[in-house]
Amino acid sequence: MRYNPKAVEEKWQGYWEREQLFSVQEDPDKKKFYLLEMFPYPSGRIHMGHVRNYSIGDVVARFLSMRGYNVLHPMGWDAFGMPAENAAIKAKTHPAKWTYENIDYMRRQLKKLGLSYDWTRELATCDPSYYRWEQLFFVKMFKKGLAYKKKSYVNWCGTCQTVLANEQVEDGACWRCDQPVVQKEMEQWFFKITDYVEELLEYLDKLPGWPERVLTMQRNWIGKSFGSTIHFPLESGKGSIQVFTTRADTLFGATFMSLAPEHPLVDELCRGTEQEETVRAFVERSKQAKRGERAADLLEKEGVFTGAHCINPMTGAKMPIFVANFVVMEYGTGAVMAVPAHDQRDFEFARKYDLPIKVVIKASEDAPVPEPAALDQAFEEDGILVDSGDFTGMTSAQAREAITQALEARGQGELTVQYRLRDWGISRQRYWGAPIPIIYCDECGTVPVPEEDLPVVLPLDLDMPESGASPLPLSEEFVRTTCPQCGKAARRETDTMDTFVESSWYFARFACSDYDQGPLDPQRVGYWMPVDQYIGGIEHAVLHLLYSRFFTKVLRDMGYLQVDEPFTNLLTQGMVIKDGAKMSKSKGNVVDPDDMIRAYGADTVRLFCLFAAPPEKELEWSDQGVEGASRFLGRVWRLVHDNLEGLQAAAPYDGRAEVGSTLQALHRKTHQTIKKVTEDIEQRFHFNTAIAAIMELVNQIYAVQDKASQDPAYWPVMREAVETVVVLLSPMAPHIAEELWERLGRRPSIAKVPWPTWREESLKAEEILIVVQVNGKLRGRLTVPADVTNEDLEKAALADPKVQSFIEGKTVRKVIVVPKKLVNIVV
């Protein structure tokens, strides 16, 4: 009977589905475990990254379920998003049709992989029964001031009349029509994630189950820095410029001022001066430049004088105000006090435009103070203040505090904390997304859609414009409405929400995806949340995971959730690569999961993904490696079938009866393997070494085969070993395990069999192998009784003839004995 993966897999997938084997209910008497893998975007077909992600998750789900946990393991679809619009335009179909067809196809693919999902909880975020609750959250956030509208710059393609995401801008041009993209100021909706910035930062220390790498990335993204805000009065006497700096100690060396091109003061300062034209031209040019170019060192530092001056609040010196292309509006106040002697960028700028340089920091107490003209670069480190009035002689750290305090006393500055994190812009001028539930009324202004009128359903009967622009603003039927407050004619918001909003709370909805009395059923959500283990790609380390943390806190404060953090443990799996590069169509190195499953079966594909590398590392796809996995399963299959009669007739050995040494060794190996596999899965998620251990056991069974068949315990010990292989393998290769389990005369399902435990008694050998070293080098091996004393061990080691030859004629200085492991003789 040959192993036929296709037949076996279809049989058991049908069985699992008929028996609803993986549907779970809330059960307060059982310990719950919520295991979640990041849900996919229904792009059309699953790729190897999904296969890997979901294979890992499935092992954990099946393993924990066999260990007695009540495991929630759901799956759904991150179903809104722009690819659906693009595909629809290209294929002249509708985004909804395209999306739902993809979902149907991909669901079939996942089922073919034999993943143990509770499909009764499946959800798609583009369904009104899902996004209606998201709109409710939006309305509540609007009422709390957590959702607000403000002007901000977006990438705008004038030809397509649409806003572009950053990744749709290629070399400063629109990806669709190749026309230049400009920065346009538009009204956009934002979520006030900055209200939670401190909690988001602090709680990173309370997530020991997250990889350090991800925590660091989030910390950097939040980017908290301590410094001072300093007010520089304008020479004209009309107001002042606010500046954020971490280097208040260098204030005496500030000789000019740099403003971002977008800074609101720029216009005002140059108006009516002879520089006006030059400044405006410069600002325009800077705005044209793509953000990507503004970043990095791609752009040469340039600037223009505005014609205005401000006053250094400490020295009283007149400081010319420049507009500089390297100052970004998004960070701090969009204005920088320039200290050319102690900041490299300011130094280069000063040299270029011949601006004064004043040294105010020296390296140490006795270091000389350099002449500005002799400098070839800025001195950016901390040091001792010079030429700084009352503060001269202080260290940088002392001066930062003292100078800020002095300013504060005069109302010209204060200590401040800056964050890199900006509020989350969620407006998308796109069609295929959840409509933002807002109505604009000429009388009443911006009015949220009343909760009882939700959802604002995304109309599905619209034609997609060729340009790629959203059809929503063109739909009179959608736009025209009445004001919920005054009843007069009003217009609907036509922006939709960023798809990251949907994925920021889907994990909670899985606890109760059929609930229609509100977004979240308190009882069920209370039972399942938080997610105990979350598994997904490292590419979501910042945005998705940060937004989900933010949303969890917002929903907590609204009373929907009782947890502070959504994901207790996080596993970020590495990419699947081929020939050293990420799989991509352009490189032609894509491996299609369907082809692999057809050729080898799902069990083999899963096994390979788990075996070839530990989960957090990259996985190099290898066709020969897949062959190896397939060969191993064939080996296990034959192990059962070649011995079927004898195995069926025997009861598994329980470790009690006396058996010969060969069988004793197999019994010991069986229990060592149970221990190794259990610990590798449970503590480390190292499935590769777990599988290697099972392979070792299989190899040993093969070696024992026929060797001790006259021993009455032969078949019982064999049965124990073979059944152990099948059970230990079942989370990784569930179909073949079910089939072999049944053929061994057991009743299905193996998924409901308790995970085996090892007997400590059975792990111990009567004799152990001791390594003998001379001067740290391996010189001999000893087989000794397991209960050997250190003294006997030392004696035996010194008496060993091979060891003797190395210590002959030398003085033994010291003997180190590591109990039951090693002897090291130092001569």
Add this chain to the structure above:
RNA sequence: GCGAGAGUGGCGGAAUUGGCAAACGCACUGGACUUAGGAUCCAGCGCCCUCGGGCUUGGGGGUUCGACUCCCCCCUCUCGCACCA
């Protein structure tokens, strides 16, 4: 530039607490079975060697009886952030 991670045979990788480096798999070599073998089973497989042994975890130094593992310096690669004031 800043931050994080990694570097072990021909390849993927193992070594969990400082204690036999290279488990397991792939590739390769030989043998058995066979009409046949691209199936299967068995064996070998880091490098050098005068067959005693010597050398080996990116390079150099250190701690230790003993270092892939700990410490210092350097090199290379990957990822993240990046004119952050």
